[in-house]
Amino acid sequence: MSAELGFSTSGPSQVRRERSVASSSLATARWCARRGWPVHPLAPGRKTPAANCAACRATPHTAAECVCLPLGRWCHGFHAATLDQRRIDQWWGTNPDFGVGVACGPANLVVIDIDAHAVQPPDRNRILPGITIGEQIDLSGLSNGFHTLAVLAALRDQESPADDDTTLRVRTPSGGMHVWYRAVDYRRWQCSSGSSKGRALAWQVDVRAHGGYIVAPGTVTDKGTYTAIGSVREPAELPKWLAQELERTGHLPAPNIPAPRPVPPRAQQAVLAAGGAATGAERALKAVLAPVWACGRLAEGAGFSEALNRAAYTLGGLVAAGRMTKAEAEHILTETAEAVRPGQSRRAEQIISSGLTAGSKRPLYNSGGHL
Numbered sequence: 001m002s003a004e005l006g007f008s009t010s011g012p013s014q015v016r017r018e019r020s021v022a023s024s025s026l027a028t029a030r031w032c033a034r035r036g037w038p039v040h041p042l043a044p045g046r047k048t049p050a051a052n053c054a055a056c057r058a059t060p061h062t063a064a065e066c067v068c069l070p071l072g073r074w075c076h077g078f079h080a081a082t083l084d085q086r087r088i089d090q091w092w093g094t095n096p097d098f099g100v101g102v103a104c105g106p107a108n109l110v111v112i113d114i115d116a117h118a119v120q121p122p123d124r125n126r127i128l129p130g131i132t133i134g135e136q137i138d139l140s141g142l143s144n145g146f147h148t149l150a151v152l153a154a155l156r157d158q159e160s161p162a163d164d165d166t167t168l169r170v171r172t173p174s175g176g177m178h179v180w181y182r183a184v185d186y187r188r189w190q191c192s193s194g195s196s197k198g199r200a201l202a203w204q205v206d207v208r209a210h211g212g213y214i215v216a217p218g219t220v221t222d223k224g225t226y227t228a229i230g231s232v233r234e235p236a237e238l239p240k241w242l243a244q245e246l247e248r249t250g251h252l253p254a255p256n257i258p259a260p261r262p263v264p265p266r267a268q269q270a271v272l273a274a275g276g277a278a279t280g281a282e283r284a285l286k287a288v289l290a291p292v293w294a295c296g297r298l299a300e301g302a303g304f305s306e307a308l309n310r311a312a313y314t315l316g317g318l319v320a321a322g323r324m325t326k327a328e329a330e331h332i333l334t335e336t337a338e339a340v341r342p343g344q345s346r347r348a349e350q351i352i353s354s355g356l357t358a359g360s361k362r363p364l365y366n367s368g369g370h371l
């Protein structure tokens with residue numbers, strides 16, 4: 001696995017290794033996707049997302065309104081992140097210079113991003129937001145995120161995440177470190193910047209979670225390579241004490257987020273009706289539409305376009321094989337989409353139409369009792 005990714009350690013073969021890393025961005029993207037981390041392209045040599053298409057640059061709009069994503073384009077940064085192997089092969093296969101970004105939220109990741117910029121520290125009440133550091137404590141040696149995080153950990157009688165060798169840690173080209181953790185309990189941890197006057201964990205420590213992305217280990221930029229430290233390649237569970245600190249510093253969404261929507265009976269019946277009398281077909285249809293329904297349990301985003309597009313693609317294949325009519329497919333997809341994301345019918349219509357058209361080129365004849 002490490003050979004495949006070309007994780008480099010400093011040493012005489014550094015240059016050769018970096019070249020092998022550069023040629024394996026596709027391998028890095030695949031490696032991330034296999035772990036369930038949706039990936040999106042980064043601009044060649046940079047740590048920022050690949051540019052939007054000309055149409056997206058010309059007309060300002062949100063990712064949710066964009067037709068590029070269901071069409072398989074990488075517009076809108078981490079909103080385009082995917083687990084789809086075919087799309088990944090296409091993106092990085094044709095653009096091997098692209099780096100790899102991981103969308104932290106849907107990957108269920110919380111990454112502690114420690115900076116090492118040599119700049120003057122702020123006022124002592126902004127070193128650790130919400131914690132008063134007494135005047136008697138000498139902060140003269142404190143100059144970066146490694147220090148502030150160490151102070152926070154020491155206050156809680158814990159080890160600094162920077163020293164946590166049980167989890168994936170990545171050295172950044174600027175001397176910082178990314179400490180990767182897995183979120184537990186499906187809590188929607190939010191991003192923050194350590195320099196923010198609002199939500200922040202510690203000065204020079206950013207948090208990458210929902211609404212953000214992180215550069216994958218193995219990615220090469222003009223400034224250097226993002227290099228995994230040691231041999232650990234899997235994120236450990238977010239430590240309880242750190243979760244408490246994140247909660248204390250406002251990294252959970254406000255409690256007034258919309259509750260999960262119950263499935264309207266009308267749409268449920270439509271799912272069953274479209275399956276007809278045959279229970280096998282019913283089950284198969286439910287399976288096809290399940291990822292779309294799953295999006296309804298989350299307040300927003302969460303790959304709805306992609307889930308709907310995939311379901312439409314599959315049903316397009318069934319229509320092409322003569323196993324349901326196009327009207328039936330359109331009906332069930334429209335009903336499902338309307339139930340999961342009410343009031344977005346125009347956008348859903350576009351996704352359904354393009355998915356059905358694409359899917360109809362690959363007829364799904366009966367195979368092995370499925371579908």
Ligand SMILES: [Zn+2]
Nearest residue numbers: 053056068075
């Ligand atoms: Zn676009």
Ligand SMILES: [Zn+2]
Nearest residue numbers: 056066068075
């Ligand atoms: Zn767009």
